[in-house]
Amino acid sequence: MTRAALRLLAATVAACVALLLGAAPAFAHTRLEGSNPADKSNVDSAPDSVSLSFNEDISAEFASMSVVGPDGTNYATGQVSAAGAQVSTAVSPLGPAGAYTIGYRVVSDDGHPVQGKVSFTLTAPGPGAAAATPAPAAEPTAAPAPATTAVDPQASTRPDEGAPIWPWLVGAVILVAAGAVVALRLGRRS
């Protein structure tokens, strides 16, 4: 084999390896498969956590859930945990009887956000109905939510950890552009 052919073979092998590294495991497109409480069900006693199960593993960093009651307050505590394909959040004691909506927003492995709602009806007032202080409904970092107000996309109360990165990105862009200009200038012959 000539050296050129060997190099081409090496490049092809490297390409295949890189392709495998980039390829994702075989999952179906992210879809809600079930929830607890189940969709459109009647619940007698207020649960202290709600969970959703999807058809693929979900990453907790990108998942957010809200549980909005008939009085408009969000009872989700804001901390979402994920175990494999199941995402759950604890809820503070639920309030009046009526229709509750679980809003969710997760991100599938191909990077696309998936949103939706599940609803259940609480048939008897929960322990929180007597209390007058509802859970905070608005997050300071609430994102532009195209769905109804029931979905609070950024339920996590993680404090600001670290500076925004966009100045670095702008710097990198300027650096690359300047480097290209320099290379072209230096490469100009006669």
Add this chain to the structure above:
Amino acid sequence: MDRTATRPDARTPALWAVVAVVSTVVAAVLAGALAGTTLPALLGTGVTRAGGDVAGIACVGLALVGVLLPVGAPEANRVRRRADRALVAVGSAWLVLALLGIAFRAADGYGRPVTTLTGPDLLVWTTNLAAGRGALLTVACAAAVLGCAIARLRDPDLVAGRIVLVIALLGMLTPGVTGHASSSASHEVAVTTVALHVAAASLWVGGLGALLVLLGRRRELLATALPRFSTLAGACLAVVTVSGVLTAQVRLGSWAALFFTGYGALVIAKAGALVLLGGLGLLTRRRMAAGRVPVLRWAGIEVTLMAVTLGLAAALSQTAP
């Protein structure tokens, strides 16, 4: 009347790029992508995705022309040098767009404006999600193409043109194989067909565009390179068609989805564009066989149509069926 060009005209490729990017956003909006995201986020991800695709395909095309040209002829070497200079410019554009693309897609994933993202946010997005890992690979390939082009400017023998072509193709493949295909039911088939589809489309579109821009005014060189490219283009057309049909079938799953969803509408539009392109290609070959080289105006129309198709493709990547 054969004026030797002093510099390839950069306005036409810029126009093609604008056509592709605008097509992406319009097509995505029409296909209902706004249901899952906001307009600023869609603009950010759409522009960087389509723009990055255009830059990547341009890199593939420029590298391909370098490979197709005859070796040793001084005029061919001059054109190769022009191609390498263009690769530095376009490669850096690809790198920039790939980097910004990561930022916008991560912002879309988190559901926050891109200005609020922190370093750890980006790190989590690029490592946890397959799409993130694929995007990093694209950045790496774009950087490698840029580095190779700069090296070739110093000494063309440092890096073979084939190497640059392979790296550019690899950078084009990663968004597709970590996108929808990787999360569909018949995973292995879907990933392979998408990879073939993107590779064939990149060679075809990029090659035609680069030929036009670099060799449009050099009749003799065009006469040697065009027949070789035409054969390659024919094979690419066949691969694009077959792999496109297979991918759409895996993704849509039913005829109803084809006709009644936004995603299906995009697929139909792409198929229509493909038929038109195939027809144009056939006409071009006939004219070449009759001895009328080059068919610049036809090819210009063809590449513009390809730019629209590129935009449709980028919109498809952002839309759920």
